[in-house]
Amino acid sequence: MKTLQKLSVLFLSIVIFISCKQKNMLVAQIEGLGNDTILVEYAPISQMHNIDDFLTDTIIAKDNKFEYTPSITEPIMAYFFPKNAAFKRLNGHPFHPQQKHLVLKLKPDDKLSVKGRLHDYYLEYYTNGSDFNKDFCEVRSKHIKNSSNAVQIELLIDSLKNSNEDKAIINELFEKRRAFDKLAGKEELKYIKSNFDKELSAYYLCRQNLDTLMKYHANLNDKIANGSFKNTLDGQVLRFKKYTLIQDAEKNITKGKTAPNFVLKSIKGDDFELNSVKNKYVVLDFWGSWCGWCIKGFPKMKEYYSKYQSKVEFIGIDCNETEEKWKTSVADNGLKWTQVINAESIEKDASVMYAIKGYPTKIILDKDKRIVDVYKGETEDFYNKLDELLK
Known part of the structure; x- marks a missing residue:
């Protein structure tokens, strides 16, 4: 009888555990999101180097929360953007600043949770369930608030261009915006230099300029260089080789x-x-x-x-x-x-x-x-x- 009771308790514990286990690949809770449509763009990591248009999807967020479980058989990079977080340019076109994107690497067996807050000019968030995404958030947190100044400057430039403002003033603002845009790349390069054994370094290296990529590509350990981002890295290396050959060929054309x-x-x-x-x-x-x-x-x-x-x-x-x-x-x-x-x-x-x-x-x-x-x-x-x- 006692054995039967123990089995019953064990069975009940398993049921409770399974029922509490996260069912969706991604569960996100973002304060300030409210009820909105989330625009999604994603691509298999193995094809990112030669894909013309990312795949798209939409999710409905309710009461600051949304869930997502895409049908995938290999890792993807996914970019989420709340529709209502876009700004409208004076020509009527939407402006979706990258500072307000949620960026995640998703694998078929992932169970990720995201908590964050949507600010006026950037999205602040943190992730659990993946070392890649956790490290990405930590690096991002070091620059995102300052980087978001680029969004404000871009909106100001849009306003001034439509009011025929002095071009010298607009060009000065372009330079200021570029300086803020570079903050992300600087933090990402710091991470690369200290983490040649991390997959996130491969992703960041694909986003650096070609000279920087070639400078540090050989430092990646073999497992990372031949991992998920191998095709994209190889594609960038090929671009660099083409670039150097084009420079040599130019004097003959x-x-x-x-x-x-x-x-x-x-x-x-x-x-x-x-x-x-x-x-x-x-x-x-x-x-x-x-x-x-x-x-x-x-x-x-x-x-x-x-x-x-x-x-x-x-x-x-x-x-x-x-x-x-x-x-x-x-x-x-x-x-x-x-x-x-x-x-x-x-x-x-x-x-x-x-x-x-x-x-x-x-x-x-x-x-x-x-x-x-x-x-x-x-x-x-x-x-x-x-x-x-x-x-």
Whole structure:
């Protein structure tokens, strides 16, 4: 009988424990939140280096509290923003300052709790249930109140720009805002230098400028360098290598220099070689469907393609996106001239060969493949030059 009673007590204890255990991946209690819609953006950490648009979600907060359990099978970085915490710019567009974001790393088996307070210009919060998130909050707490001065300055700049204030005053405010924006990076770098064995250092390093990343990347211990943020770190290292190669290539992409040859995959699926073009001027148009000015320039490009296609080989070189998006954009915009997609390997990357630093960039080559000129951005000078050469 006593044994049965002991078993009953044990069973009851287990039931109580299970019923009290947190059921949701995230439970947040934030004073000042009230009843609001929480906007969520998130991405699998393994894909953050090449994802164009983060996934989105919404949560309903009630009486300062919300819960969240996303359907995930791998770690994600998630960014939460209370809708009512946004400011409205004078042009009507919302302004969502990062100082009012809740940033968390979430794993499928996590049980996290967040407590905080929503202030006028920043969100103050602390996290339990994860060393990564706990350390993130501690570093953030060292600068967030001062960093939030950048939000106030940004709102002031918005007001002054719409009242035609003196540009010198606005530029001075820009510098002050930048100084406050840098506070987070400084605290994060301090953490990195003292914690090469922590995963948070890998995340912070991805947010530093490329020179700093390369300076400290080799100091990360192997487990961290090859952990959750490996793909993002490797992507940033590749960006640095491209940057240095572009700097070297830039001195050769000038008027009168012979243009480097390239072989890239055409939209028809075969290889296209620049040097296969004979006895024609060539226009190289470096673009991407993600580039608004590139898309805006297509109607004029179509006009000039129709005008000069017998004398000029127009070549569109799509950069920094997937083959699927490239093909869709070519079809949607009705681009009839030669279309190729840039190579993924750094050795065959045409944007590196031609020292491309911004999009669109258009380059005119003469019939001997010598560079006539380089045009950065969507500019009338490019079209005027074609008229001058071919009239």
